[in-house]
Amino acid sequence: MAHLTQRNFVSLNIAVLTISDTRNFDNDTSGQTLCDRVQAAGHELIDRALVVDDIYQIRARISQWIADPQVQVILTTGGTGFTARDNTPQAVLPLLDKHVEGFGELFRQVSVPEIGMSTLQSRALAGMSNGVLVCCMPGSPGACRTGWDKILLGQLDSRTGPCNFAPHLKPQAAQALEPCEARS
Template sequence: MAHLAQRTFIPLNIAVLTISDTRTFDTDTSGQTLAGLLQTAGHVLIDRALVKDDIYQIRAIVSRWIADPQVQVVLMTGGTGFTVRDNTPQAVLPLLDKQVEGFGELFRQVSLAEIGMSSLQSRALAGMSNGVLVCCVPGSPGACRTAWNMILLEQLDSRTGPCNFAPHLKPQPQQGNEACETRS
């Protein structure tokens, strides 16, 4: 089990993207949920956008954020199901340098207790690209809370040991990147 090591908390610069054909900023409860959770945890909401479920529009925004020297994490909500209009995984996978293989499996595992076997229909995924962690979760506030509280909160906290994602992200001028601890 993870624990908080004797390190300093480093706030990360996080962008939030909602993928939806029907939501507006006023009705985007999933994006609002992620933005609120990350700010409550002490991180910085550096940008927020909403885009139709179109592979190339998704790629354009995510590519811009991956190239932005200020963005360290991209959290995406929506488009991870199995309908014809669910294109987030297809849009994001070609942009990743490395996939975080266990993210989708872990998300489905922790979702099982909340939504039962329907968790199988989530194509949640995560990966690294140009020093940016990109995470794709389903488009409901509940799924966003589950992903944040059960996975991302600790993995984006620089104090979490033995390891977290902070040392692997683009360093910011005010930040240092400490390596992971060794296991004893």
């Protein structure tokens, strides 16, 4: 079980991308949910954007952030279902250097108490690219709360032990992070 260690908290630079054909910044409750939680946890919301569910627009925005030396984490919401317009996995997977296999599996597992077997229709995924963690979640505020509260809050907290993602991200000025603890 994860626990907080004696390490110091390190604020991460996080960008949030909403992928939707129908949302704008005035009614983007899912993106706002992520932004609010990022900031409440003490991280820096370094950028926020909204693109339509188009493979090339998604790739362009995420590629820009992956190449940005300041961005350490990208959180996306939307486009992970099975409709013809749900293209986030197809857009993101080719950009990843490493796939975080357990993210989608764990997301679906922790979603069962909330939405039952409908969680099978989530294609949530995560991976690393150029020292940036990219996490793709469904486009509902509830899914964003679940993903953040039950998975990402701890995994993006540099104090969480025995392991968290913080030491694997591209470093920023004055960030000296210790590697994961050994299991006893």
